[in-house]
Amino acid sequence: MNARHQKIIQLVNDKGSVSVNELSHLTGVSEVTIRQDLTALERENYLKRVHGSAIAMDLEDVGVRMNTRFPLKKTLAEYAASQVKDGESVFIEGGSTNALLARSLADNPSITLVTVSHYIAQLLKNARCEVIVLGGLYQKGSESVVGPLTRLCIQHVHFQKAFIGVDGWHKDTGFTGRNMMRSDVVCALLDKGIEAIALTDSSKFGIIHPYPLSTENHGFRHVITDSQLPADALKCMQEQGIQVDQVTDAAAIA
Known part of the structure; x- marks a missing residue:
């Protein structure tokens, strides 16, 4: 291509x-x-x-979205993978950049990857890492599970970090999602109070979707994105105490 x-x-x-x-x-x-x-x-x-x-x-098709801005997403995924320590259990929620993150971590046998994404689980069928796939109602479009059973599974499985894809961010709303049930899964993850990392390219900033990705007591405190992030979005998140890592790769961004 x-x-x-x-x-x-x-x-x-x-x-x-x-x-x-x-x-x-x-x-x-x-x-x-x-x-x-x-x-x-x-x-x-x-x-x-x-x-x-x-x-x-269909914008829920992870395979289609993975090929959009692929070099940049791969760069973001590789940086995110560098933040995972040997021996950790890591939750990977779903989405194209997270799928590439899972692929980057697949050959580390000391890591356990937890996911709701059957697309990601399929990518990891020959991986050396341990893989835990949670249960729930299967969404055919996104190839992920959602609903009360998924929430229950999240409550009973433990991990050190969660990498989460987002659909939008705006200074007036914070992080938002376009799918109600998947957004509910993200809120269940945030409720655990563990390190939740938004992994997304800068095209999502300035966009508002219907469903908030936050809870009364917890929200994102770490964002990994690219160097094209608008300056006003960076300033706003930093003022809110959110750590923002901007990955620079001129070749990928071009």
Whole structure:
């Protein structure tokens, strides 16, 4: 996949629907070339073509989202993996960057990974690390489990850190999610009061979704993101006592 294809996937996923004319303008190539690109990307299930436009696939599909801004997400995942110590038990909630984090930790036999994501569990089928998959109601789109049984499992399993994907952050709302049941799982994790780390690229900042990712007594105290984080978001989180690690990788961000 070339850089233009990655840019097209990112634009379509960000906007939901983008016309061929707009994609041509934003990428600097002809509409004929864009149509050829869209045909190739649709064949690989990265997007759908409709008359004169491209539309996003199901945004819950982790495999599709993993290929959006892949180099950057891989850089973030590798940095997050460096924060895990030998012998730790670590919860990995779900999402594309977290899936890459799980892959980065897979060959460490001293680590136990706990997850609600069957997508991540499948990635780890040949891993040397221990893997615990929690139970619950299976969401086919996200390939994760949710609901009261998942909450109960979270209460009875112990771990030192939790890496959590987020869908949005805004100074007026804090961290938010777009799926009610998955957001409830995150709140159950935060209720444990352990080190909860938001692992996300900077495109999520400034976006508001319906469901808060916080509880009355607990919220995120650590964020790992990239160096394109808006300055006002960085300042706001630091004023709230949140540790923000910005990973710099110019090649990945470009």
